[in-house]
Amino acid sequence: MNIYKNARIITMNGQEVIENGVLVVKDNRIVKVCDAALYNSEELEEGNPRVIDCAGKTIMPGLINSHSHITLWRSFGDITMEKDIATEALMACRNALNCIRKGITTIRDMGHNDHVHNEMKKAVKLGIVLSPRMYCAVGCIEMSHGHANHFCHCVGSPYELVAEIRRQVNCGTDFIKLIASHDDLYHLKTEEYTVPWFSEEDLKLAVQTAHEAYTRVAVHANGRETIRRALNAQVDCLEHGIGMTDELACQMKQQGTYYVPTLTGYLENGRSKWRRGEEWTARYNDMWKLHEKSFVKAVEAGVTLVAGTDTLGDLNEEIALFCKYGLSEHEALASATINAARLIGVEDQIGSLEEGKFADFIILEGDPLKDIGALYNVQSVSINGRLVDVEAINEIVTDSPVYIQGW
Numbered sequence: 212m213n214i215y216k217n218a219r220i221i222t223m224n225g226q227e228v229i230e231n232g233v234l235v236v237k238d239n240r241i242v243k244v245c246d247a248a249l250y251n252s253e254e255l256e257e258g259n260p261r262v263i264d265c266a267g268k269t270i271m272p273g274l275i276n277s278h279s280h281i282t283l284w285r286s287f288g289d290i291t292m293e294k295d296i297a298t299e300a301l302m303a304c305r306n307a308l309n310c311i312r313k314g315i316t317t318i319r320d321m322g323h324n325d326h327v328h329n330e331m332k333k334a335v336k337l338g339i340v341l342s343p344r345m346y347c348a349v350g351c352i353e354m355s356h357g358h359a360n361h362f363c364h365c366v367g368s369p370y371e372l373v374a375e376i377r378r379q380v381n382c383g384t385d386f387i388k389l390i391a392s393h394d395d396l397y398h399l400k401t402e403e404y405t406v407p408w409f410s411e412e413d414l415k416l417a418v419q420t421a422h423e424a425y426t427r428v429a430v431h432a433n434g435r436e437t438i439r440r441a442l443n444a445q446v447d448c449l450e451h452g453i454g455m456t457d458e459l460a461c462q463m464k465q466q467g468t469y470y471v472p473t474l475t476g477y478l479e480n481g482r483s484k485w486r487r488g489e490e491w492t493a494r495y496n497d498m499w500k501l502h503e504k505s506f507v508k509a510v511e512a513g514v515t516l517v518a519g520t521d522t523l524g525d526l527n528e529e530i531a532l533f534c535k536y537g538l539s540e541h542e543a544l545a546s547a548t549i550n551a552a553r554l555i556g557v558e559d560q561i562g563s564l565e566e567g568k569f570a571d572f573i574i575l576e577g578d579p580l581k582d583i584g585a586l587y588n589v590q591s592v593s594i595n596g597r598l599v600d601v602e603a604i605n606e607i608v609t610d611s612p613v614y615i616q617g618w
Contacts, residue, residue, distance in 0.1 A: 212237045212258060213570075213598060218265035219578060220244060223272050223549045223563040226541065228580065234270055236570040239596035244564050263598070269578050269585065271544065272564055273316025273343075273571035273592065275551035276526050278450055278471045278519025281306050281320050281328050281345070285523060285618050287486045290359065299327045305608065307331075307342035309618060312604050313526055314589040315343050316571040319519070319555055321429070321450070322348035322388045324362040329382075343594065344571070346555050348388035348429070349379040352417075357408045358393045358431070369416055376420045385555070386427045386447075389417055392437040394498070397490055403454045404498050405434040414444035427556065429471075433498075435459065442468060448517075448554060453477070453498055455505035460512035469554045470514045475529045476521025477502050484615070485523055503536075510537040517554050518547040527586040540580045570596040 220232035235243035332345040448469040481496030533543040552562025577585030
């Protein structure tokens with residue numbers, strides 16, 4: 212049993228903040244979270260528990276990265292299929308450690324064309340590797356010759372679309388990921404740098420098929436027309452969403468559609484340091500300018516926002532940008548905790564600090580409700596009840612030319 216005392220606790224259970232709190236963990240579950248004045252030591256401190264003094268520190272739920280690709284995150288170069296599966300698996304393990312260093316205790320992996328992320332999810336459950344818990348799409352699905360087709364499952368007809376969704380459900384996918392727009396047609400001079408790649412009818416068929424199997428649907432959708440089609444199809448979550456209009460944002464709010472904008476993913480894609488080529492950098496720099504305007508419309512409409520990074524972004528910066536564009540600090544924290552847990556459908560297990568939930572939380576210096584930058588000061592991370600010292604991870608993660616410095 213671990214007992215954490217003298218902490219400021221941001222529970223993310225509503226607006227609750229406990230200024231002088233106690234959090235008690237037994238095995239991998241939270242058994243008590245309360246004000247120190249309500250803590251009964253005789254009742255809970257049996258069996259020589261470990262007591263951790265958190266004076267001057269803040270405890271809050273572990274962060275959830277809701278749009279991640281565990282094998283690709285923050286690495287230099289084009290997204291290619293040149294690396295063998297063994298190398299990708301080792302990169303995934305390294306990125307799992309980097310998640311922990313960032314205070315991330317859960318990731319929602321958006322899929323790849325191999326099975327590294329799916330097998331890693333199994334390995335995490337078996338305790339083979341130290342990693343955040345994982346929820347994965349078996350693989351991205353798109354119509355033939357679409358965006359990022361080299362690592363997607365491409366289908367050529369509605370029949371193949373239904374068959375692939377059913378295959379993934381049968382394989383135990385946590386959700387379905389569709390890529391509904393094509394954003395990399397450099398030879399086409401379009402206003403929004405993208406074109407639709409799914410018909411509305413096919414999107415409706417995909418959602419119906421998945422929902423009949425009690426499986427949620429997330430859609431990569433950029434451009435006004437693609438977003439409109441996706442919302443009309445009743446998707447559960449919109450990813451990216453460049454080209455948002457006031458009308459579409461209001462529709463999202465009314466339908467209760469979750470929105471994972473991946474702001475920092477696009478911001479970083481427009482920077483040459485990632486070595487993805489001048490044409491790529493110029494295109495995504497322009498897309499970022501559109502994205503800023505689109506995101507503000509979603510904020511103003513009150514859409515439920517969820518934080519994610521895509522392949523290059525930084526989750527702490529993502530949360531800070533949410534504040535910059537209109538969210539309160541508490542709302543921004545919710546985007547990477549309880550909102551994310553609800554998106555995944557596991558809000559009864561993670562996302563807030565409540566009795567009976569998994570002991571996934573972070574201990575940090577400072578108060579992120581006063582300064583969101585405090586999220587960069589994570590000292591310790593509890594994953595499934597296991598307390599991990601961030602400094603210890605810093606000591607064992609080596610420098611590599613594959614990654615940005617310090618990653």
